[in-house]
Amino acid sequence: MTRLLRLLPWAASLLLFAAVPAAAQDTDQSTVTVQGEGTVTAQPDQATVRFGVETRAETAQEARSQNATAAKNTMNAVRNLDVAEEKMRMESLRLQPRYEYNDEKDRRELVGYEATRQVVVEIDSLPVLPQLVADVVAKGANRLDAINYQLSDRSQLRNDALREAAQAAREKAQLLSETLGATLGPAHKITEETLDTVRPTPRFAQMEMAKASDAGQAEPDAYAAGEIEVSARVQVVFTLGSSTSP
Numbered sequence: 001m002t003r004l005l006r007l008l009p010w011a012a013s014l015l016l017f018a019a020v021p022a023a024a025q026d027t028d029q030s031t032v033t034v035q036g037e038g039t040v041t042a043q044p045d046q047a048t049v050r051f052g053v054e055t056r057a058e059t060a061q062e063a064r065s066q067n068a069t070a071a072k073n074t075m076n077a078v079r080n081l082d083v084a085e086e087k088m089r090m091e092s093l094r095l096q097p098r099y100e101y102n103d104e105k106d107r108r109e110l111v112g113y114e115a116t117r118q119v120v121v122e123i124d125s126l127p128v129l130p131q132l133v134a135d136v137v138a139k140g141a142n143r144l145d146a147i148n149y150q151l152s153d154r155s156q157l158r159n160d161a162l163r164e165a166a167q168a169a170r171e172k173a174q175l176l177s178e179t180l181g182a183t184l185g186p187a188h189k190i191t192e193e194t195l196d197t198v199r200p201t202p203r204f205a206q207m208e209m210a211k212a213s214d215a216g217q218a219e220p221d222a223y224a225a226g227e228i229e230v231s232a233r234v235q236v237v238f239t240l241g242s243s244t245s246p
Helices: 002-027 060-079 128-138 154-181
Strands: 032-042 046-057 088-102 107-123 143-150 184-198 228-240
Touching: 002 060, 032 154, 032 184, 046 060, 060 107, 060 128, 060 228, 088 143, 107 128, 128 143, 154 228
Parallel strands: none
Antiparallel strands: 032 228, 046 107, 046 143, 088 107, 184 228
C-alpha cells in the first residue's frame, strides 16, 4: 500500500504530460488574418445652419437692444418658412467693448460696444436652405458660421458599409488561401476597427455676409450638399482547412 501511494504522484504527472500535446494539437489551428474596407455614400436630407447677428453701437445697452431686435427678425423669417419652433434656438450672446488705436495719442481708445448672437436652425428639407439663408440675411444676419449636412437615418448607411468591409475581407482571404494552396474555412474572429463619416460642406465653411443689395438673393448652387460618405474597416480571422495538393 505504501509503495502504491508513492507511485500515484508519478502516474498523475504522466497523465498530465500526455494530455498537454493533445490539447495543444486541438488549438493549433491554421488561420489567416485580413482587413476589409467598405465605403458607401448617400444624399443628405437634413442640415443644421449656424448664423450670427452682430450689432455695434456707442453704448452696451444700445448694442444689445439692436441685436435683440435683429435676432428676433431673423427668427421670424425662419418661422415664415414653416420651420418648427423646436428646430430653432438662440444659442449664445456676447457683449464686449470695441477699441481702436489712436495714433495721435499712441493708445487704444474705447469707441463703442459690439453684441454678437449665434442662432442655430435645423431643417428637414434641404430645398428650403438657400431661401432661409437669403431671408435671414435680409432681416439682419451678417455672419454665416457653418452648415452641417446630416442624414435622418444613418444606421442603414453604416450597416451597408460594414457589409462591404466584411465582404472585402472574405474576398481577400479567399485570394490568399487559394494562392497559397489552402482551403478557406469559416470566420473565427471579427473585429470592427473604424467607422468614419465624412459630411459635405458648402463651398464656404465660414464667411461674412455683406449687407449689399444682392446679399439676400438665394443662390442654390452655393449650397449643393454633395454626398455623405461612411467608411468602415474590419479585421477578420479565418480558419484554414487542409492544404490542397501541390
